[in-house]
Amino acid sequence: SYELTQPPSASVSPGQTARITCSGDALPKQYTYWYQQRPGQAPVLLIYKDTERPSGIPERFTGSSSGTTATLTIGGVQAEDEADYYCQSAINSTSSRVFGGGTKLT
Amino acid sequence: EVRLVQSGSEVKEPGTTIRVSCKVSGYTFGDHYIHWVQQAPGKGLEWVGLIDPEDSKTIYAEKFQGRVTIFADTTTRTVYMELKSLTYDDTAVYYCAADGAPPLLGATLAHWGQGTLVTVSS
Numbered sequence: 001s002y003e004l005t006q007p008p009s010a011s012v013s014p015g016q017t018a019r020i021t022c023s024g025d026a027l028p029k030q031y032t033y034w035y036q037q038r039p040g041q042a043p044v045l046l047i048y049k050d051t052e053r054p055s056g057i058p059e060r061f062t063g064s065s066s067g068t069t070a071t072l073t074i075g076g077v078q079a080e081d082e083a084d085y086y087c088q089s090a091i092n093s094t095s096s097r098v099f100g101g102g103t104k105l106t
Numbered sequence: 107e108v109r110l111v112q113s114g115s116e117v118k119e120p121g122t123t124i125r126v127s128c129k130v131s132g133y134t135f136g137d138h139y140i141h142w143v144q145q146a147p148g149k150g151l152e153w154v155g156l157i158d159p160e161d162s163k164t165i166y167a168e169k170f171q172g173r174v175t176i177f178a179d180t181t182t183r184t185v186y187m188e189l190k191s192l193t194y195d196d197t198a199v200y201y202c203a204a205d206g207a208p209p210l211l212g213a214t215l216a217h218w219g220q221g222t223l224v225t226v227s228s
Contacts, residue, residue, distance in 0.1 A: 035151075045215065045216050048216065084150075088215060096156075096165055097153040100150075
């Protein structure tokens with residue numbers, strides 16, 4: 001079955017830049033979406049269609065995609081950014097979706 | 107404002123069926139897919155399936171095919187997820203999520219419900 005692969009964890013100091021990757025064979029043809037989930041809360045959409053940022057999401061969150069890898073970059077990480085981050089994409093050209101395993105940012 | 111409000115926590119015995127509801131407001135009900143996502147304790151997000159409320163077309167993840175049914179009531183703007191033959195592994199928080207209404211058109215799983223905890227216990 002199709003999978004999206006994320007590193008299970010990432011660690012960064014406040015003020016530094018964090019980069020979280022998401023790899024999948026279909027990503028060259030499918031958009032990637034990114035979500036932030038804090039403990040005990042529902043996920044929140046951070047990035048859609050690879051690079052678009054919803055209103056209200058800080059500009060320090062940016063998305064990019066190249067080939068089979070999409071990347072979420074958090075510039076100037078703040079303490080409140082400590083959370084789990086998930087990528088999501090379509091399974092080929094179907095409407096079925098898949099999530100990456102998640103990355104815990106410390 | 108788009109809102110998805112889910113039903114409350116439930117405890118069910120193994121082998122039984124759970125039905126979780128998700129009431130939608132803030133946009134035209136039939137315009138956007140509604141998805142269900144499972145999150146077991148301490149685990150990641152797992153896509154369960156979706157429904158197009160306009161025509162009730164559904165797509166289910168392979169893992170849940172045959173055990174899950176998603177349906178919609180257009181009169182009450184509510185989407186339901188039924189999961190049958192529950193096992194302890196089905197203990198999880200279940201989220202509903204809607205694809206993006208303007209200005210988030212084209213964004214899948216853009217708006218999320220608060221989650222419903224389902225505990226399978228004898």
